[in-house]
Amino acid sequence: MNIEKFLPSPALMPLIKEFMIIESDVETGSKTIPDTSMTMSFRYCGSVLKGESAETISAATVSGLRKSVRLFHYTKATSNLLVIFKEGGFTAFSKIPAHELFNISIGTENLFHSTELAEILQRLAEAKNNFERIFITESFFLKKLATTKRDLSVNHAINLIKQQNGIIRIKDLAKHLHISQDPFEKKFRQQVGSSPKQYASIIRLRNLIKNYSSYSSLTDASYEAGYFDQSHFIKDFRLFTGQAPKDFFKSSQYW
Numbered sequence: 001m002n003i004e005k006f007l008p009s010p011a012l013m014p015l016i017k018e019f020m021i022i023e024s025d026v027e028t029g030s031k032t033i034p035d036t037s038m039t040m041s042f043r044y045c046g047s048v049l050k051g052e053s054a055e056t057i058s059a060a061t062v063s064g065l066r067k068s069v070r071l072f073h074y075t076k077a078t079s080n081l082l083v084i085f086k087e088g089g090f091t092a093f094s095k096i097p098a099h100e101l102f103n104i105s106i107g108t109e110n111l112f113h114s115t116e117l118a119e120i121l122q123r124l125a126e127a128k129n130n131f132e133r134i135f136i137t138e139s140f141f142l143k144k145l146a147t148t149k150r151d152l153s154v155n156h157a158i159n160l161i162k163q164q165n166g167i168i169r170i171k172d173l174a175k176h177l178h179i180s181q182d183p184f185e186k187k188f189r190q191q192v193g194s195s196p197k198q199y200a201s202i203i204r205l206r207n208l209i210k211n212y213s214s215y216s217s218l219t220d221a222s223y224e225a226g227y228f229d230q231s232h233f234i235k236d237f238r239l240f241t242g243q244a245p246k247d248f249f250k251s252s253q254y255w
Contacts, residue, residue, distance in 0.1 A: 006134045015089035020082040024074040032070045034202050038090045039063050044124035046078025060108040060117045064101025065194040069242035088191040093144050098193030153177050154191045166204030167226040170196045
């Protein structure tokens with residue numbers, strides 16, 4: 001499996017984190033652990049199946065934030081272009097509140113006309129190289145870009161959660177922002193796609209995985225991530241990655 005990443009143009013950089021093209025010459029499996037970005041995929045060659053059900057995934061889909069691992073199966077000669085949004089970036093292209101897509105994926109025909117989707121998939125398949133595919137995709141999104149006003153308190157909250165590696169009480173976060181907790185959580189869900197608590201949980205577990213080699217033991221790693229109940233930590237970790245911690249760090253490949 002070959003994975004190539006591209007940064008967006010300046011006009012889309014506030015909304016899109018990166019583009020990712022995944023190409024597989026042979027049948028293979030793939031594991032995706034939860035992240036803080038909503039994604040949109042355009043499969044212009046081959047097939048991608050849900051690993052747990054072997055159900056074929058639509059050629060164009062959008063996926064919300066998730067709390068659990070996802071398994072995929074790529075057939076031979078499959079090519080997929082992913083649009084990885086920044087937090088809140090998806091709302092600039094859709095009227096669907098981001099939280100309505102939490103833990104699910106839907107076909108992008110719910111967002112765009114089927115004729116538009118058929119056209120972009122055909123152009124991606126016929127493109128001469130990946131740079132041309134990125135240009136085609138960026139042109140599509142620039143046309144779809146709507147004028148939206150992003151809530152600065154939500155952006156501030158995102159930065160604070162990241163600075164604290166996800167170890168922060170949501171009540172304290174709302175107090176720091178001088179905003180009532182219920183209205184804050186509602187705005188956060190609509191813009192980001194999950195509750196602040198779930199978002200913080202993704203941040204702290206991904207931070208633990210990223211920095212695992214720097215800890216002296218798994219117990220120390222879990223304490224550093226704010227877990228003082230080992231059974232609770234192992235339960236959350238297994239849901240997040242699909243494996244027990246020791247098995248995951250021993251051999252797991254993911255993105």
